Amino acid sequence: MKAKDTSIKKRDTSAKRKSILDAAIKVFCDEGYDSASMDRIADIAGASKRTVYNHFPSKEELFQAVLDQFGQEMHTLKLIPYDAARTLEEQLSEFADAEIAVVNDPTWMGLIKVLLAVFIRAPELAQKAMSRHATSENSITAWMRSATLDGKLSIEDPVMAARVFSAMMGGAFTWPAVYSGGLNPQIIPALKKELIDTFLSRYRKVLTVDEHPGG
Numbered sequence: 051m052k053a054k055d056t057s058i059k060k061r062d063t064s065a066k067r068k069s070i071l072d073a074a075i076k077v078f079c080d081e082g083y084d085s086a087s088m089d090r091i092a093d094i095a096g097a098s099k100r101t102v103y104n105h106f107p108s109k110e111e112l113f114q115a116v117l118d119q120f121g122q123e124m125h126t127l128k129l130i131p132y133d134a135a136r137t138l139e140e141q142l143s144e145f146a147d148a149e150i151a152v153v154n155d156p157t158w159m160g161l162i163k164v165l166l167a168v169f170i171r172a173p174e175l176a177q178k179a180m181s182r183h184a185t186s187e188n189s190i191t192a193w194m195r196s197a198t199l200d201g202k203l204s205i206e207d208p209v210m211a212a213r214v215f216s217a218m219m220g221g222a223f224t225w226p227a228v229y230s231g232g233l234n235p236q237i238i239p240a241l242k243k244e245l246i247d248t249f250l251s252r253y254r255k256v257l258t259v260d261e262h263p264g265g
Contacts, residue, residue: 066095066097066101066105067105069095069096069097070091070092070095070097070101070102070105070106070112071112071115071116071119072095073091073092073094073095074086074091074095074112074113074115074116075116075119075157075160075161076094077090077091077094078113078116078160078161078164079157079160079161079163079164082164082167083109083113083164083167083168084171086109087109088102088103088109088112091112110175113168113175116161117165120158120161120165123158124152125188125189127148127151127152128145128148128188128189128190129189130144130145130148130189130190130193131189131192131193131196132192132193132196132197132200134200134202138197138202138203138250138254139246139247139250141193142215142246142249142250143242143246145190145193145215145219146219146223146242146245146246149219149220149223149224150223150233150238150242152224153223153224153227153232153233154233159227159228162224162228163228166228188212190212190215190216191208191209191212192208193212194208194211194212194215195208201255202254202255203253203254203255204253204254204255204256205253211253214249214252215249218245218248218249219245222241222242222245223238
């Protein structure tokens, strides 16, 4: 008896799941969470409503899957390892550029606006989403820890320092874009430099005479 080729079925299932997620993102961004319907998502995905429900038993579970994908994309975008051979400014600039990339992406910004509306109305969804993505140390916290161990930063609490830097970037780039619809590209380079310089003026380790090379 010929064995069934399960690899094709798995690929088909994975492709269909992705098409449903992509459709859900579009519908959620265009219509909002409350107005989005599984019928409309099925139509955009080119799938039957039954197929959508086979993958995602409810709209809330589909929304959680969208959040999971969004969180993974953000994690990948900001996965910037510490490099002792590069300057702190260069590396922090990459984190800032990742924040700006999110702002400049219409889909990501659309999702952020939907998430805000949903989380304000249903904070339990926000708590559930945060708990699903709070199980491991994020990349910027790991970066802060590594830079401290390398003697470049003076940080007692890397988690707190990461929150401070993230808040600075979000306050400078993300939230203005959410509320005003975009950023003025002309001010971005100077603003980014000022924020990084301000952060480093607080956390950069000041070397003593004995610690200086050749001292």
